[in-house]
Structures are given as structure tokens and as C-alpha cells.
Amino acid sequence: MAVPSHTTSYYAASANDKNFRPALDEHINADVCVIGSGYTGMSTALHLAESGFKVVVLEASRIGFGASGRNGGQIVHSYSRDIDFIEKHYGKETGTEMGKMAFEGGNIIRRFVDQYNIDCDLKEGGIFAACNNKQLHEMEEKKALWEAHGHKQLEMLSADSIQQYIGTSRYEGGLLDKSGGHFHPLNLVLGEAAAFESLGGVIYESSEVTKVDESTHAKDGKAKVHTCNGSVTADFVVVAGNAYLDGLIPKLEQKAMPCGTQVITTAPLSKAQQQELLPQDNCVEDCNYLLDYFRLSGDGRLIYGGGVTYGAREPEKIESLIVPNMLKTFPQLKGVKVDYAWTGNFLLTLMRLPQFGRIGSNIYYAQGYSGHGVTSSHLAGKVLSDAIQGQAERYDVFAGLPQYPFPGGRTFRIPYTAMGAWYYTMRDKLGI
Missing domain, CATH: 3.30.9.10 (D-Amino Acid Oxidase, subunit A, domain 2)
Structure with missing residues (x-):
């Protein structure tokens, strides 16, 4: 099997760890199966592993293949829409609770770097x-x-x-x-992956998920995640593919x-x-x-x-x-x-705010950081981990935000959004 490669970026060329993890080729069990090895997936997996969970991560390509290994590498706090916008549109209580979490993601990054000695040029x-x-x-x-x-x-x-x-x-x-x-973003997520593996976690690369079966048995309540050559049966599933789900769960991609x-x-x-x-x-x-x-x-x-x-x-x-x-x-x-x-x-x-939610009783997702994902995704991993362990109050703050589809569906969402971007670009140029 050909080993998939990263994009031709400076980060890939200067990655600390170029080792390839094998693909899943058997049927296994875990407490939690995480789909995607970017910041959301690795933060979730590492937090859960620290709490003693048996976690398996499935990655369609390479660790950090998507935005987590390609971004600008900057620690920028809060969300793509700031706390005042959230309070105005969704109420003071929601704004207050999200404000309490707005600066946590950077602290999580620094803890991981310090605790696990991650070499990622943090400045x-x-x-x-x-x-x-x-x-x-x-x-x-x-x-x-x-x-x-x-x-x-x-x-x-x-x-x-x-x-x-x-x-x-x-x-x-x-x-x-x-x-x-700021830091080297790919080396950060590779360091998080190594930390996760040091705690007993397992990552399978080149293991694209083809189907997720929701729990159908009241007796065991487990979900099953399928790849081309294997599967993971787990108590919980975390969908962390973000912009790289490629048709896996259409109901998420429509939003x-x-x-x-x-x-x-x-x-x-x-x-x-x-x-x-x-x-x-x-x-x-x-x-x-x-x-x-x-x-x-x-x-x-x-x-x-x-x-x-x-x-x-x-x-x-x-x-x-x-x-x-x-x-x-x-x-x-x-x-x-x-x-x-x-x-x-x-x-x-559409609202430039993250989308958190559940599918059925034991499939969780977090996505849509709207260009503001470095810190928000690390926060998401902590909040997801807490929810799986029964402390869902903070997760439910995010999950309570409305999730709207783009107007016009897949056909018109690109031109509509491009028109909006043109409008704001003209405002920037005119200083109004």
C-alpha cells in the first residue's frame, strides 16, 4: 500500500516525526473511537487517555493532514465571532459561559507542550x-x-x-x-499524537471511515465505525473530520x-x-x-x-x-x-461559530471553527472529553447554539458567501 503524503508545505518538510502508522486491518473494540487526527481529534483523544480511557483514532490520511498541519500557527483567543456578538444574539448567560472558556484553548496548548516536552518552536x-x-x-x-x-x-x-x-x-x-x-502547527499535533500513544492510545493512518453505525442495540448501546479493511466498536464516537469529512455524514456537511x-x-x-x-x-x-x-x-x-x-x-x-x-x-x-x-x-x-452536537446518544461532533480553530479546537477536545465522562454542562453551551444551513444549499452557498466576502472586503478597503 502506498503511504499517503502531506501537502508540500514547509511544515511537512520540517516535521519532527515522519513515521507512518499502519492502517486498520482488523475488527477491534475501544471505549472511544475518534475520527480525525487534527487538533480536535488529538485534543479529545489525549484528554480521554489522561483519564484512563481506551481510545482509538482513525485518520484517513496522515496525522495533521488537514488544517491542523497547515495553518498559520498562531495562538489567537476567543472565537471567530467574539463574546459581545454571542451575548447580543444568544443571550447574556450564553455569552458569559462562552466568555469563561474563550481563553482556555491557549492554556491547553501550553500545558501539552510543557507536560509532554513537545518541540514545536513555541514563542x-x-x-x-x-x-x-x-x-x-x-x-x-x-x-x-x-x-x-x-x-x-x-x-x-x-x-x-x-x-x-x-x-x-x-x-x-x-x-x-x-x-x-505562535508555533509549528504540524509538530504540535505530532507531539500530541506521541503523547497520546505514550499513554496507550492507538492511531491508525490511511484508514478512511466509510460508515458509522449508530447504536441499534439497547443492550450494549455501542456504535460501530467501519473502514475499508476493519472496524472499531466503541461506547462513544467523536467525529472530528471538520472540513475533510468527504461525504461521511451528510447532515453535518450541509451546515x-x-x-x-x-x-x-x-x-x-x-x-x-x-x-x-x-x-x-x-x-x-x-x-x-x-x-x-x-x-x-x-x-x-x-x-x-x-x-x-x-x-x-x-x-x-x-x-x-x-x-x-x-x-x-x-x-x-x-x-x-x-x-x-x-x-x-x-x-x-453561517454564523461563524463552532458547531457541537450529538447524533443519537453516543456520537459526538465538533466542527466549523470558521478560521479560528487553533485554540477553539483544543478547547473542544477538553469539552468533548468532559461530556463523554458525564460532565456535559460546558459542551451543552456550545451545542445549544443554533446551527443553520447555508441559504440555497450546496448550489448557492459558494456564490452567496463570496458576495458577502466581497462586501466586507470593500468595507475594509474603504475603512467604513
Whole structure:
């Protein structure tokens, strides 16, 4: 059998663990079967293994093959829609409860890294960069909002002071989050997988799930997960495929849309260049709707990403989409060599909030972080683990959020969403 490969990314080329786990070729039993080995799946599996559960993880390709191994690698707190939006639309109690969890995902990442000695180039500090005065005012409001929910490690930056952190005159100021940070995303999930295996967990790669049977027997209440050459019978199943379910559970896919984002990585920069671009070695994302994000890698490359393609369409020339934005921010990089360029899918929901829920009594799912999944997915793993252990209060806060299908179904969701993105992009450009 041919061993599946990762995308041609910088992360895959610099992965700490390139070993392949064998495919499932037998019929086995477990307490919990997790479908997908990204952040949601591995956070869930590791939390459960820490509590003594026998857990099996099934991965259709390679560990971290999807967004978890391809993203910008930034610790950004809260959700794609912030706490004030949640409170306004779903009530103060829901906003308060989600506010209590909004900053937990980053702490989970740091605990995993510290406890299991995960080598993933973790560095501290993140910046939200404002491209105009309207966005700067929004960052002042974000600071007040987050501080009201207990997050105090924030500092406003003026147009002058932000240049101490970012070597460009592009920004009108920004918000420094001292508890933000950045890391090598694929090495993080590979380290989590190794930690899970050290506790007795088992991961099967190249084991695409073909069918999930809900519990049909009142006597044992178990679910059965099928692959081409084997199966797992389990008390609980966690569906964590996110944008890569590929038709497995249509009722989940109808409620969200895969979208692509593009990333490039330069050749290694000199120490002087690194110091000029990001002298404090923080990660950055701007405040546009279709935002840019960038940081330095552990070996001194600039990783720069942005843009969205709706419906997970593969763009023909990634560099042509991203390099102009990079040069707008850092014109001093004109002529720099791009060593890697790739795209990857995240899952967008209509309300841009995660979707948690149950199918039957013992199949759980979490998906749709809408481009804000690094911390939210790690939180999801903890909340899923707690729910399976009978502490479902926090899980039910997420599960209580309404889950709407995109208008027009599969045929029209892409053009409708693209039209909305165009509208917000024009607002960004006009500063309104």
C-alpha cells in the first residue's frame, strides 16, 4: 500500500516525526473511537487517555493532514465571532459561559507542550494590527471586552509604538496580546499524537471511515465505525473530520462549507532581516475581514498567509495571491525567494461559530471553527472529553447554539458567501 503524503508545505518538510502508522486491518473494540487526527481529534483523544480511557483514532490520511498541519500557527483567543456578538444574539448567560472558556484553548496548548516536552518552536506574543482608525477603535473595544471577561494581558499600540514590533508603516496601531503566541502547527499535533500513544492510545493512518453505525442495540448501546479493511466498536464516537469529512455524514456537511486559505514561506532570512521585520518575534494578524497573518519560523523564515477561496477550490498560483500582500506589508522583501506555498481547508459556518452536537446518544461532533480553530479546537477536545465522562454542562453551551444551513444549499452557498466576502472586503478597503 502506498503511504499517503502531506501537502508540500514547509511544515511537512520540517516535521519532527515522519513515521507512518499502519492502517486498520482488523475488527477491534475501544471505549472511544475518534475520527480525525487534527487538533480536535488529538485534543479529545489525549484528554480521554489522561483519564484512563481506551481510545482509538482513525485518520484517513496522515496525522495533521488537514488544517491542523497547515495553518498559520498562531495562538489567537476567543472565537471567530467574539463574546459581545454571542451575548447580543444568544443571550447574556450564553455569552458569559462562552466568555469563561474563550481563553482556555491557549492554556491547553501550553500545558501539552510543557507536560509532554513537545518541540514545536513555541514563542510568546501576538499582535492584532489595525489598517485604519476604524479598526484601531475596534481593537480598543476588544481590549475592554476581553478585560471584562478576565483577560488582562493586553496593551494598545499606537502607530509609532507598533513599529517597535513590526517593521512597516502600514498600520495605524494595534493590540498586543502578551498571552498570544505562535508555533509549528504540524509538530504540535505530532507531539500530541506521541503523547497520546505514550499513554496507550492507538492511531491508525490511511484508514478512511466509510460508515458509522449508530447504536441499534439497547443492550450494549455501542456504535460501530467501519473502514475499508476493519472496524472499531466503541461506547462513544467523536467525529472530528471538520472540513475533510468527504461525504461521511451528510447532515453535518450541509451546515458548513469548506474554504481554503493560502500560505507561503520564504527562504531563510538573515538575522538582520528578521530583526527588521519582527524585532520582538511576535506573530501578527491584521484586522481585515479577509485578513493577512504572518510570523517568523523557528529557522528564521517569514511565513505569510491570507486570502480565502470558497468551496475549497485550489488556486492555480498561490504565490500570485499572497506575495503582493506580503510586499505591501514588507516592500523590503522584494525579490526574496519563496521556498514553499500551499493551501488548506478550514470549515466555515453561517454564523461563524463552532458547531457541537450529538447524533443519537453516543456520537459526538465538533466542527466549523470558521478560521479560528487553533485554540477553539483544543478547547473542544477538553469539552468533548468532559461530556463523554458525564460532565456535559460546558459542551451543552456550545451545542445549544443554533446551527443553520447555508441559504440555497450546496448550489448557492459558494456564490452567496463570496458576495458577502466581497462586501466586507470593500468595507475594509474603504475603512467604513
